[in-house]
Amino acid sequence: MLLRAGLNGNSAYALLAELTTACGPRLSGSPGAARAVDLTAAMMRRYGFVNVRAESLMVPHWVRGPVEDAQLLDGRGRRRALAVAALGGSVATPRTGITAGVIEVRSFDELRAAGPRAAGKIVFFNRPMDPTTFNTFGGYGGAVDQRASGAIEAARVGAVGVIVRSVTLAHDNVPHTGSMSYADSIVKIPAVAIGIRDAELLSTTVARDPRARVRIRLSCQTLPDAPSANVLGELVGSERPDEVIVIGGHLDCWDKGVGAHDDGAGCMQAIEALRLLKVLGITPKRTIRAVMFMNEENGSRGGRAYAADPHRTTERHVAAIEADRGGFTPRGFAVQADSATVERVRRWAPLLDIVGAGQISAGHAGVDVSPIVDAGATGFGLIVDHHRYFDVHHSANDTLQAVHPRELELGAIAGALLVYLLSEEGL
Amino acid sequence: MLLRAGLNGNSAYALLAELTTACGPRLSGSPGAARAVDLTAAMMRRYGFVNVRAESLMVPHWVRGPVEDAQLLDGRGRRRALAVAALGGSVATPRTGITAGVIEVRSFDELRAAGPRAAGKIVFFNRPMDPTTFNTFGGYGGAVDQRASGAIEAARVGAVGVIVRSVTLAHDNVPHTGSMSYADSIVKIPAVAIGIRDAELLSTTVARDPRARVRIRLSCQTLPDAPSANVLGELVGSERPDEVIVIGGHLDCWDKGVGAHDDGAGCMQAIEALRLLKVLGITPKRTIRAVMFMNEENGSRGGRAYAADPHRTTERHVAAIEADRGGFTPRGFAVQADSATVERVRRWAPLLDIVGAGQISAGHAGVDVSPIVDAGATGFGLIVDHHRYFDVHHSANDTLQAVHPRELELGAIAGALLVYLLSEEGL
Numbered sequence: 001m002l003l004r005a006g007l008n009g010n011s012a013y014a015l016l017a018e019l020t021t022a023c024g025p026r027l028s029g030s031p032g033a034a035r036a037v038d039l040t041a042a043m044m045r046r047y048g049f050v051n052v053r054a055e056s057l058m059v060p061h062w063v064r065g066p067v068e069d070a071q072l073l074d075g076r077g078r079r080r081a082l083a084v085a086a087l088g089g090s091v092a093t094p095r096t097g098i099t100a101g102v103i104e105v106r107s108f109d110e111l112r113a114a115g116p117r118a119a120g121k122i123v124f125f126n127r128p129m130d131p132t133t134f135n136t137f138g139g140y141g142g143a144v145d146q147r148a149s150g151a152i153e154a155a156r157v158g159a160v161g162v163i164v165r166s167v168t169l170a171h172d173n174v175p176h177t178g179s180m181s182y183a184d185s186i187v188k189i190p191a192v193a194i195g196i197r198d199a200e201l202l203s204t205t206v207a208r209d210p211r212a213r214v215r216i217r218l219s220c221q222t223l224p225d226a227p228s229a230n231v232l233g234e235l236v237g238s239e240r241p242d243e244v245i246v247i248g249g250h251l252d253c254w255d256k257g258v259g260a261h262d263d264g265a266g267c268m269q270a271i272e273a274l275r276l277l278k279v280l281g282i283t284p285k286r287t288i289r290a291v292m293f294m295n296e297e298n299g300s301r302g303g304r305a306y307a308a309d310p311h312r313t314t315e316r317h318v319a320a321i322e323a324d325r326g327g328f329t330p331r332g333f334a335v336q337a338d339s340a341t342v343e344r345v346r347r348w349a350p351l352l353d354i355v356g357a358g359q360i361s362a363g364h365a366g367v368d369v370s371p372i373v374d375a376g377a378t379g380f381g382l383i384v385d386h387h388r389y390f391d392v393h394h395s396a397n398d399t400l401q402a403v404h405p406r407e408l409e410l411g412a413i414a415g416a417l418l419v420y421l422l423s424e425e426g427l
Numbered sequence: 428m429l430l431r432a433g434l435n436g437n438s439a440y441a442l443l444a445e446l447t448t449a450c451g452p453r454l455s456g457s458p459g460a461a462r463a464v465d466l467t468a469a470m471m472r473r474y475g476f477v478n479v480r481a482e483s484l485m486v487p488h489w490v491r492g493p494v495e496d497a498q499l500l501d502g503r504g505r506r507r508a509l510a511v512a513a514l515g516g517s518v519a520t521p522r523t524g525i526t527a528g529v530i531e532v533r534s535f536d537e538l539r540a541a542g543p544r545a546a547g548k549i550v551f552f553n554r555p556m557d558p559t560t561f562n563t564f565g566g567y568g569g570a571v572d573q574r575a576s577g578a579i580e581a582a583r584v585g586a587v588g589v590i591v592r593s594v595t596l597a598h599d600n601v602p603h604t605g606s607m608s609y610a611d612s613i614v615k616i617p618a619v620a621i622g623i624r625d626a627e628l629l630s631t632t633v634a635r636d637p638r639a640r641v642r643i644r645l646s647c648q649t650l651p652d653a654p655s656a657n658v659l660g661e662l663v664g665s666e667r668p669d670e671v672i673v674i675g676g677h678l679d680c681w682d683k684g685v686g687a688h689d690d691g692a693g694c695m696q697a698i699e700a701l702r703l704l705k706v707l708g709i710t711p712k713r714t715i716r717a718v719m720f721m722n723e724e725n726g727s728r729g730g731r732a733y734a735a736d737p738h739r740t741t742e743r744h745v746a747a748i749e750a751d752r753g754g755f756t757p758r759g760f761a762v763q764a765d766s767a768t769v770e771r772v773r774r775w776a777p778l779l780d781i782v783g784a785g786q787i788s789a790g791h792a793g794v795d796v797s798p799i800v801d802a803g804a805t806g807f808g809l810i811v812d813h814h815r816y817f818d819v820h821h822s823a824n825d826t827l828q829a830v831h832p833r834e835l836e837l838g839a840i841a842g843a844l845l846v847y848l849l850s851e852e853g854l
Contacts, residue, residue: 004559132431385756387833406814
C-alpha cells in the first residue's frame, strides 16, 4: 500500500526539486537556508501536518566570499590555475594571497617528522580516500582527519597554509569542501581542498621541481552568529500524543552544490514519509514528527537546540530516525541501542524488506539525533547503497540530477514503514 | 585481497570503455558485433587467458536502415514528429509509409473486444510498466507482452501497424526497442516503440480527436543469417581441467545505444573476474571460462550454439554464471538448482557479503546459460540493484556514462569470488 502510494508519484523527488530550485545552496546563515526554513514549513502546512513551527536557534555564519583561487607557479615562472575550494571555517588570506613552497605529506606523523622543513611552507595533505574499503564511509573516515585537523597540525610546525586532497572517490577535478577546525592556542592558517586531478598534478610537480610554489587567495570570513531555526511538523498520536517518534535530516548544506543528496534527500524523505501516512488515512497511535535540523555541517547547533528546547520537557521521545547518507537505494537501518532492542527491531525485517530495507544492524544513528538518543530515545540511521555518495559529497556535484527519483522514494517509503511500526508497536 | 585488487583499479570500467568506444552498437550481424568478437578475444589474450577462441555460429541479421520516423497528424492537418524506434525484427513500411487512424488499448483482451474497430488502424498498446512493483524485472515482465506479441495480436484483428509504449520507468522521450515476434500464418505488420512523453501526447490526442492519424515510415529489413561467434577464454584447472565453470554475458546489444549495461557490463565483468584471479596468482582446481555469448537479444543462438558445440562433449559443466541485469551494485545470486544445492551455495553467503553479494535465492540464471543448465550445470544469475536498469534498457540511454566504475567492479569481484569458490569446493 505504501509502495503503491509512493512509487506511483515519486513525490519525494518533486519536493527535492522544489527545495533545490527555490533555495539553492543552504549553508547555515545564508539566504538559501532562510528560504529553506520558510519553504519546508510551507510544505508541511500544504500537506496538513499539525503543529508546524520553526524553533529558533543561532548558527555559525561563515561566508566563502568572492575571491577563491590558487595558482601553481613552477620553477620557470609558469602559472597554472588549480581547482580549489576553501574549507568551511577557513580564515582568509591577505588580499595579495599567500605564496609559498609546498611540502607534501600523507599523514600527521609524516608532517611531524618533516618538522622544520614545513616551516613557512604550504602543507599539502595528499593521502587518498582508500577505494578498497568496501564501506565508503569507512574510507571517508580514514582520510577526513587531513581536512578536519590539517590546519592545526600544519600550524604547529610553522606552515602558512594547507591544501587537502578532496576526500572523494570520483576521478574528476571538482574540489570537495567540508568542516575544519582551529585551536585557540594555535595560529589560524588558511586551508583549501583541491580537486583530485590537480592534486595529482601538484604532487608530481613538487616532486620534480623543488622551486615550485603555490599562491592561494581566499576572501572567506566568519561573521557573527546568525538567527536560524529547526523546522517541525507532525501527525499527532491518537493514543499517546506525548510519545514522539522523530524522522528527519539536516536542512543546511555546503555551499558548492545544492545539497540534493546531503541532505535535502533526508529532509524531503521525512516530509514524504509523513505525507504518505496521511494520504493513506493513517492516524498513528504515537506522535510522528518530521524535523528539518539546521546546521549539521558546521556546528550541529540544530540537533543540540532541538533536544534542549523547552517543548521537549513535556514530551517523551521513543525513537529518532536520521537519513543523512544520501538519497540512494535503501538497504536497512543502523540501530543505536542495546542488543535486546536491536533484536526487537529485527522482527520487523521481513516487513522492511518489501522495500529492500531489511538489513538491521547495531550502529550510529546520526549527528542530529544523537542528543535525543543520548537522552534515551532509540536512534535509527537509514542505511543506503553508498558507493556513489562520495562522488558528490560536499561538492558542486551534489545536484538534483545526481538523485534518482525511484531510489529517493524507496528511502522515504522505508522511513514511513519504520515510523508507522514504531508508532503502533513501540519498542 | 580481491577487493583490494579490484577496487584499486576499476579495470572493468576501463575494459567497458574500450569495448563501447571501439565497437559502438553491437547488434548481431553488425560490424560492431564483429569488432567486439575480435576485441574481446584480444582482451583475453592480453591478460594471458588460455584456449582463447571464437566458436562460430550463424545469427539473425536485422538492420534498422536509414528511414525511421513517425508523424502525428491531427484533424486540422497539423503535423508533429513522434519519437519512435522500430522494434527488432519489424518489417518495413512501404516507401511512402503507412498512414492510419489510431486505436489505443491497454491489453490484448481490450484489443479483441475492440474487434472490427481495429481493422485498418494502427494499434497503440499503451499499458505502462507498473512502477509500483518493487522488483523492476517484475514490472517489465508485466508490460513486455505488448512489445513481444503486439504485432501478432494486432494483425489478427486486421490492424496495419503497431505502436508500443516503451517498456521503461524513465520519464523522458527516448524510445526503447527490443525483440518482437511474428507468426508465419499471420500477416506481418510494422511495429515501433514510442517515447513515454509522446505516448502520453498520442493518448490524449486520439482521445479528443477522432480524426487524428499517424504516419509511420520504416526501412528496416531482415537479411540472410550472418556468420558470427561466441568468444571463450579460460584459466585451466590444475586438478580437474575437464570440469568447467562458465562466467559470461552477452556480447550483442540493441543498436540504439552501445549496450554498456546490457550487456557489455556482464561481458567485461567476466573477463575482469578471470583477470583478477590471474593477477592474484590463483590457479583454480577446475577450469574457469569466460564466455561472451552472441545474439542473446534477438535469437539466443549463442547460448544454444555454445551448449551444442562439439568441444562440450569432452567437458563437464559444473556451473554457469550469467551477468545480464546491468552493471549495478551487486546484491547476490539467483541459483537455478534444487533446494539442497541452493542451501549448499548459501554457506558461502558470508564470504560473498564482503562485496555485498550475499543474498542467495532460488531463481532463473539467464537466457544464455539455460542450455548448459538444462544439460545439468548449476545456474547462477548475478542479482544487482535494479532500480535504474529500465531507464536505459534497449535505448540510446544505455551508454558508458550510465555505468558507475565502482558498482561495475563490485559485480566483477562478486563473480570472481563465486567462480573461485566453485572451482575450489565444487557443489
